[in-house]
Amino acid sequence: MKRLLTIVSLMVALVLPQQLMAREFPNETLNYEIVYHWGMIWKHAGDATLSLRKSGNGYKAQLTGKTRSWADKVYPVRDTLKCTMDANLRPQLYEKLTHEKDYYARDVVKFSYNYSHTNAHCTRYRKGGTTTIDLSAKSQAYDMLSVFYMLRNLDYDELSRNKNYTTIIFSGKEKEYLTINYKGVETIKMRDGSKRRAHRITFKFTQKGGKQSSDDLTAWMSTEADRIPLLLVGKLPVGEVKCYYKN
Numbered sequence: 001m002k003r004l005l006t007i008v009s010l011m012v013a014l015v016l017p018q019q020l021m022a023r024e025f026p027n028e029t030l031n032y033e034i035v036y037h038w039g040m041i042w043k044h045a046g047d048a049t050l051s052l053r054k055s056g057n058g059y060k061a062q063l064t065g066k067t068r069s070w071a072d073k074v075y076p077v078r079d080t081l082k083c084t085m086d087a088n089l090r091p092q093l094y095e096k097l098t099h100e101k102d103y104y105a106r107d108v109v110k111f112s113y114n115y116s117h118t119n120a121h122c123t124r125y126r127k128g129g130t131t132t133i134d135l136s137a138k139s140q141a142y143d144m145l146s147v148f149y150m151l152r153n154l155d156y157d158e159l160s161r162n163k164n165y166t167t168i169i170f171s172g173k174e175k176e177y178l179t180i181n182y183k184g185v186e187t188i189k190m191r192d193g194s195k196r197r198a199h200r201i202t203f204k205f206t207q208k209g210g211k212q213s214s215d216d217l218t219a220w221m222s223t224e225a226d227r228i229p230l231l232l233v234g235k236l237p238v239g240e241v242k243c244y245y246k247n
Helices: 001-014 148-151
Strands: 028-038 041-055 060-068 078-085 091-102 103-114 117-126 129-137 162-172 175-189 193-204 212-222 229-235 238-246
Touching: 060 148, 060 229, 078 148, 103 229, 117 162, 148 162, 148 212
Parallel strands: none
Antiparallel strands: 028 041, 028 238, 041 060, 060 078, 078 091, 091 103, 103 117, 117 129, 162 175, 175 193, 193 212, 212 229, 229 238
């Protein structure tokens, strides 16, 4: 059964990239409010900024996140994701910087391509030393930042509702399978009370054999041409975290 799940995931991974649209992204800076929600509790816990800049024939993207001053007293977080992509949004270099309380880590993933195959050389920097690992996939693979630009580039008119589409994610240590399920268009309420039309997508991360590797996420992408991520929601052991786009 585990082998069957892996084969099916690899087969479906070939479907998703075929529904990409040819488009260019402008330079942009998107700001987000990170809100913790549990029952009647709504607390603005952090802020994030997603930026994209044209670089030569490709792009450079960066996502930074940090807790607010009140949350710093409990558990300070300063995380950064960086990604270099070519004109077709294929990742070339990915870097993850994690600084959470007393924990610091840095992951660097260098992508290379051989026909339809994607390869990656990953270097993991930790307090105890440095380790490396090589990953490969027989189809296009992404990292945790470039995958959002791939999703913004999808032709949603060609996606079927409630159908699973799978692609591959290279983190700093392993290959994960990202399964998205398109739920259709919904009207959502933003943090400022305004209402927006958005494509709803659910995310499920699994490892080889189908074992879930991280918590599920739900994202709402604007139906407008810019396809801005308007809202992301992730479940926590207690409550949930919501990331709202801020105009």
